[in-house]
Amino acid sequence: MNLHIRRAKPDEADVLTEIAHAAKRHWGYPESWIQQWRTDLTITPRFIAKNEMYVAINGEEIVGCCALAFNASLAELEHMWIRPEHIGAGVGRALFLHVKERAAKLRIPALELSADPNAEGFYERMGATRIGEVRSEIEGKPRILPRMAVVIG
Numbered sequence: 001m002n003l004h005i006r007r008a009k010p011d012e013a014d015v016l017t018e019i020a021h022a023a024k025r026h027w028g029y030p031e032s033w034i035q036q037w038r039t040d041l042t043i044t045p046r047f048i049a050k051n052e053m054y055v056a057i058n059g060e061e062i063v064g065c066c067a068l069a070f071n072a073s074l075a076e077l078e079h080m081w082i083r084p085e086h087i088g089a090g091v092g093r094a095l096f097l098h099v100k101e102r103a104a105k106l107r108i109p110a111l112e113l114s115a116d117p118n119a120e121g122f123y124e125r126m127g128a129t130r131i132g133e134v135r136s137e138i139e140g141k142p143r144i145l146p147r148m149a150v151v152i153g
Contacts, residue, residue: 001058001089005098008053008065010045016055016065017043019081026084027118033138043079053079054098056091064091068099068111075103077113096126103152115146123148 008016020041024034034041043065047053052068066080077099082091103111114134115123123146132147 001086001091003063003091003094004057005054005094006057008048008055008067010048012055012062013043013045013048015062016048016053016079016081017041019062019065019083020079022084023081023087024116026087027116030139036138047079051078052099052102054095056082056095058086058091064095066095066099068102075106075108075111077111080113080119092122093126096123100126100150100152108152110149110151112147112149115148117144117146120146120148123150126150 020043021034024037024041025031043053047067051070054066054068055062056064063086064080064082067078069076069078077096080092080095082095100111111128112131113123113128115128120130128148128150130146131149134145134147136143136145
Protein backbone atom coordinates (compact mmCIF):
# COMPACT_ATOMS: atom_id res chain seq x y z
CA MET A 1 0.00 0.00 0.00
CA ASN A 2 1.32 3.42 -0.98
CA LEU A 3 -0.38 5.91 1.34
CA HIS A 4 -0.45 9.66 0.97
CA ILE A 5 -2.05 11.88 3.63
CA ARG A 6 -3.45 15.30 2.82
CA ARG A 7 -6.07 17.75 4.04
CA ALA A 8 -9.63 16.76 3.22
CA LYS A 9 -11.70 18.95 0.91
CA PRO A 10 -15.24 20.02 1.84
CA ASP A 11 -16.59 18.40 -1.34
CA GLU A 12 -15.36 15.01 -0.05
CA ALA A 13 -17.86 15.03 2.83
CA ASP A 14 -20.16 12.44 1.25
CA VAL A 15 -17.31 9.98 0.62
CA LEU A 16 -16.01 10.42 4.18
CA THR A 17 -19.50 9.91 5.61
CA GLU A 18 -19.84 6.71 3.56
CA ILE A 19 -16.51 5.49 5.01
CA ALA A 20 -17.69 6.33 8.55
CA HIS A 21 -20.89 4.31 8.09
CA ALA A 22 -19.04 1.36 6.54
CA ALA A 23 -16.45 1.38 9.33
CA LYS A 24 -19.12 1.41 12.04
CA ARG A 25 -21.02 -1.42 10.32
CA HIS A 26 -17.78 -3.43 10.24
CA TRP A 27 -18.12 -4.04 13.99
CA GLY A 28 -21.52 -5.74 13.58
CA TYR A 29 -23.69 -3.12 15.22
CA PRO A 30 -27.42 -3.48 14.48
CA GLU A 31 -28.64 -1.38 11.58
CA SER A 32 -31.08 0.38 13.91
CA TRP A 33 -28.08 1.65 15.92
CA ILE A 34 -26.34 2.85 12.75
CA GLN A 35 -29.48 4.81 11.90
CA GLN A 36 -29.60 6.33 15.39
CA TRP A 37 -25.94 7.34 15.01
CA ARG A 38 -26.56 8.81 11.52
CA THR A 39 -25.96 12.42 12.65
CA ASP A 40 -22.83 11.48 14.63
CA LEU A 41 -21.46 9.54 11.65
CA THR A 42 -22.10 12.35 9.18
CA ILE A 43 -19.11 14.46 8.17
CA THR A 44 -20.27 17.77 6.77
CA PRO A 45 -18.46 20.19 4.45
CA ARG A 46 -18.66 22.71 7.32
CA PHE A 47 -16.90 20.29 9.71
CA ILE A 48 -14.12 19.73 7.16
CA ALA A 49 -13.70 23.47 6.61
CA LYS A 50 -13.75 24.28 10.35
CA ASN A 51 -11.31 21.58 11.52
CA GLU A 52 -8.08 19.99 10.36
CA MET A 53 -9.54 16.97 8.58
CA TYR A 54 -7.13 14.60 6.87
CA VAL A 55 -7.59 11.79 4.39
CA ALA A 56 -5.38 8.81 3.61
CA ILE A 57 -5.18 8.10 -0.11
CA ASN A 58 -4.08 4.81 -1.67
CA GLY A 59 -3.70 5.35 -5.40
CA GLU A 60 -6.80 7.39 -6.24
CA GLU A 61 -8.98 6.00 -3.44
CA ILE A 62 -9.65 7.62 -0.06
CA VAL A 63 -9.16 4.73 2.39
CA GLY A 64 -9.46 6.56 5.70
CA CYS A 65 -9.82 9.87 7.48
CA CYS A 66 -9.50 11.63 10.80
CA ALA A 67 -9.72 15.13 12.20
CA LEU A 68 -7.82 17.29 14.63
CA ALA A 69 -10.61 19.35 16.18
CA PHE A 70 -10.42 22.10 18.75
CA ASN A 71 -13.18 22.40 21.38
CA ALA A 72 -12.70 25.14 24.00
CA SER A 73 -9.23 24.46 25.44
CA LEU A 74 -9.19 20.86 24.24
CA ALA A 75 -7.66 19.26 21.17
CA GLU A 76 -9.59 16.17 20.07
CA LEU A 77 -9.02 13.37 17.61
CA GLU A 78 -12.38 12.90 15.89
CA HIS A 79 -13.84 10.98 12.96
CA MET A 80 -11.09 8.37 12.70
CA TRP A 81 -12.58 6.03 10.11
CA ILE A 82 -10.93 3.40 7.93
CA ARG A 83 -12.56 1.53 5.04
CA PRO A 84 -13.21 -1.96 6.44
CA GLU A 85 -11.14 -3.70 3.77
CA HIS A 86 -8.12 -1.63 4.88
CA ILE A 87 -8.49 -2.09 8.66
CA GLY A 88 -5.27 -3.63 9.95
CA ALA A 89 -3.21 -2.47 6.96
CA GLY A 90 -1.55 0.53 8.66
CA VAL A 91 -3.95 3.26 7.50
CA GLY A 92 -5.11 4.12 11.02
CA ARG A 93 -1.53 4.16 12.32
CA ALA A 94 -0.43 6.50 9.51
CA LEU A 95 -3.33 8.89 10.13
CA PHE A 96 -2.84 8.82 13.90
CA LEU A 97 0.88 9.52 13.64
CA HIS A 98 0.22 12.33 11.14
CA VAL A 99 -2.23 14.04 13.50
CA LYS A 100 0.09 13.48 16.47
CA GLU A 101 2.94 15.12 14.53
CA ARG A 102 0.68 18.04 13.58
CA ALA A 103 -0.36 18.46 17.23
CA ALA A 104 3.31 18.56 18.24
CA LYS A 105 3.96 21.33 15.69
CA LEU A 106 1.05 23.28 17.18
CA ARG A 107 2.51 22.71 20.67
CA ILE A 108 -0.61 20.89 21.84
CA PRO A 109 0.26 19.01 25.06
CA ALA A 110 -2.28 16.18 24.62
CA LEU A 111 -5.00 14.86 22.34
CA GLU A 112 -8.20 13.42 23.75
CA LEU A 113 -10.71 11.11 22.10
CA SER A 114 -13.78 9.03 22.77
CA ALA A 115 -13.10 5.59 21.32
CA ASP A 116 -15.44 2.95 20.04
CA PRO A 117 -14.89 -0.01 22.40
CA ASN A 118 -13.64 -2.03 19.41
CA ALA A 119 -10.91 0.55 18.76
CA GLU A 120 -9.60 0.92 22.31
CA GLY A 121 -6.79 -1.60 21.73
CA PHE A 122 -5.65 0.30 18.63
CA TYR A 123 -5.45 3.58 20.55
CA GLU A 124 -3.60 1.87 23.40
CA ARG A 125 -1.02 0.60 20.88
CA MET A 126 -0.71 4.20 19.67
CA GLY A 127 0.16 5.32 23.21
CA ALA A 128 -3.23 6.53 24.45
CA THR A 129 -4.42 5.75 27.96
CA ARG A 130 -7.93 5.60 29.35
CA ILE A 131 -8.78 8.72 31.36
CA GLY A 132 -12.49 8.06 31.87
CA GLU A 133 -15.68 6.85 30.27
CA VAL A 134 -18.58 8.29 28.34
CA ARG A 135 -21.78 6.53 29.34
CA SER A 136 -24.91 6.40 27.22
CA GLU A 137 -27.75 4.07 26.35
CA ILE A 138 -29.06 2.81 23.03
CA GLU A 139 -32.28 0.84 22.67
CA GLY A 140 -32.30 0.25 26.43
CA LYS A 141 -28.75 -1.15 26.46
CA PRO A 142 -25.95 0.62 28.34
CA ARG A 143 -23.03 1.72 26.22
CA ILE A 144 -19.65 2.76 27.60
CA LEU A 145 -17.10 4.51 25.41
CA PRO A 146 -13.51 4.71 26.64
CA ARG A 147 -12.38 8.33 27.02
CA MET A 148 -8.68 8.37 26.17
CA ALA A 149 -5.75 10.75 25.91
CA VAL A 150 -2.32 10.65 24.35
CA VAL A 151 0.47 12.92 25.53
CA ILE A 152 2.20 14.76 22.69
CA GLY A 153 5.93 15.28 22.68
